[in-house]
Amino acid sequence: MAEANGKAEYVVGVDLGGTKILSGVFKHSFEPIGSSKLSTKSQRGVEAVIERIARCVQDAIDEADLSLKQVAGVGIGAPGAVDFTEGRVIFAPNMEGWKDVPLKKDLEKHLGVPVFVENDCNICVLGVHVAELKAKPKNLVGIFVGTGIGGGLIINGELYSGFNHTAGEIGHMVVDVNGPKCGCGNKGCFEALASRTAIFQQIKGAVKDGQKTLLTEMLGDDLKDLRSGDLRKAIRRGDKFVDKVVETAAEYIGIGVANLVNILGPEVVVVGGGVIEALADEMMSVIVETAQDYAMPGTMKGVEIVASKLGDSAGITGAAVLARRETK
Numbered sequence: 001m002a003e004a005n006g007k008a009e010y011v012v013g014v015d016l017g018g019t020k021i022l023s024g025v026f027k028h029s030f031e032p033i034g035s036s037k038l039s040t041k042s043q044r045g046v047e048a049v050i051e052r053i054a055r056c057v058q059d060a061i062d063e064a065d066l067s068l069k070q071v072a073g074v075g076i077g078a079p080g081a082v083d084f085t086e087g088r089v090i091f092a093p094n095m096e097g098w099k100d101v102p103l104k105k106d107l108e109k110h111l112g113v114p115v116f117v118e119n120d121c122n123i124c125v126l127g128v129h130v131a132e133l134k135a136k137p138k139n140l141v142g143i144f145v146g147t148g149i150g151g152g153l154i155i156n157g158e159l160y161s162g163f164n165h166t167a168g169e170i171g172h173m174v175v176d177v178n179g180p181k182c183g184c185g186n187k188g189c190f191e192a193l194a195s196r197t198a199i200f201q202q203i204k205g206a207v208k209d210g211q212k213t214l215l216t217e218m219l220g221d222d223l224k225d226l227r228s229g230d231l232r233k234a235i236r237r238g239d240k241f242v243d244k245v246v247e248t249a250a251e252y253i254g255i256g257v258a259n260l261v262n263i264l265g266p267e268v269v270v271v272g273g274g275v276i277e278a279l280a281d282e283m284m285s286v287i288v289e290t291a292q293d294y295a296m297p298g299t300m301k302g303v304e305i306v307a308s309k310l311g312d313s314a315g316i317t318g319a320a321v322l323a324r325r326e327t328k
C-alpha cells in the first residue's frame with residue numbers, strides 16, 4: 001500500500017548482470033515488497049543500460065505502489081571491478097563498453113536519489129552476512145556458483161575488497177593447471193571446472209559423444225533449455241551420469257573451500273548461487289567432506305560450511321543492505 005506521508009524509508013537493491021537486471025524494494029525486513037526484472041541488452045551501449053537500470057528501479061517502486069520520493073537510496077551490485085568510493089565501474093568483462101563508467105553519478109541524474117555501487121559478489125556476501133547470518137561471523141567467505149563462480153570476503157566484520165578494489169576473485173583461483181580453458185584466458189580456474197557453465201559444457205560435450213542421459217529424454221537432444229533444476233530431477237530419477245558430473249563439480253568446490261580456509265581461517269564459509277540453490281541436497285555433503293579431506297590438519301576445526309538460502313535474491317538483498325547502511 002502507498003503511504004500518504006511520503007517519508008523516504010524505503011531502499012532499492014539492484015543486481016546488474018551481463019544478461020539481466022533485477023531490482024527489489026525493501027522496507028525494514030529483507031523480504032522485497034516489490035521487484036522487477038529486465039534484460040540488460042549490453043550490446044546497446046552503456047547509456048542505454050543505465051536507462052534500463054533506472055527503468056527497472058522505477059518498475060519495482062511502482063510494483064510496490066510507491067514513488068521515488070519515498071526511497072532513501074539505491075544500492076547496486078555491478079559485475080567486475082568497482083571503485084565503491086567514487087561509485088565507478090572500473091571494468092566489467094561481460095558488458096560491452098563498460099570501462100571507467102561513473103555509474104553512481106549517471107544514475108543519480110536519472111533517479112534523483114543517492115546511489116551506491118559495489119562489486120556484485122561483494123554485494124552478495126554482504127546480503128548473506130547481514131540478512132541471513134545476522135552479521136554474526138566476523139570472518140566469512142562467500143562462494144557463489146552460477147554462470148561463473150564469484151566470491152566475497154568479510155574480514156573483521158567488514159567487506160574486504162583489497163587495495164585496488166579487485167579482491168575476492170575466487171572463481172579464478174587455479175585448481176587444476178592442466179584443466180579446461182577459462183573465460184579469463186587461464187587454464188583450470190575454479191570457475192572453468194565447477195560453474196553452471198562448466199557443468200553444462202561437460203554434459204553437452206558427453207551427450208555429443210554418445211553419452212546416454214535422462215536429460216535428453218526430458219529436454220531433447222540439443223539440451224537447449226537445460227537448467228540447474230533439470231540436473232536435480234535427473235539425479236533423483238537415478239541418472240548416474242548427471243550424478244557423477246555434479247559430484248565432481250562439488251568436489252572442486254570442496255577443494256576451493258579447503259584452499260580458502262587454509263589461507264583465511266574464516267568462521268563460516270557460505271556457498272550460494274543458483275546451482276547450489278537447485279542442488280544443495282546433492283552437493284553440500286560432498287563439498288564439506290572434500291573440504292575436510294584437502295584442508296590442512298586443524299584448519300577446519302569449528303569452521304561451518306553452509307548453503308545460502310537466498311539464491312538469486314542475494315544480489316538485490318545485499319544491495320539493499322548497502323543502501324540502508326549508507327543512508328543511515
Ligand SMILES: [Zn+2]
Pocket residue numbers: 171172182183184185186189191
Ligand atoms: Zn579464470
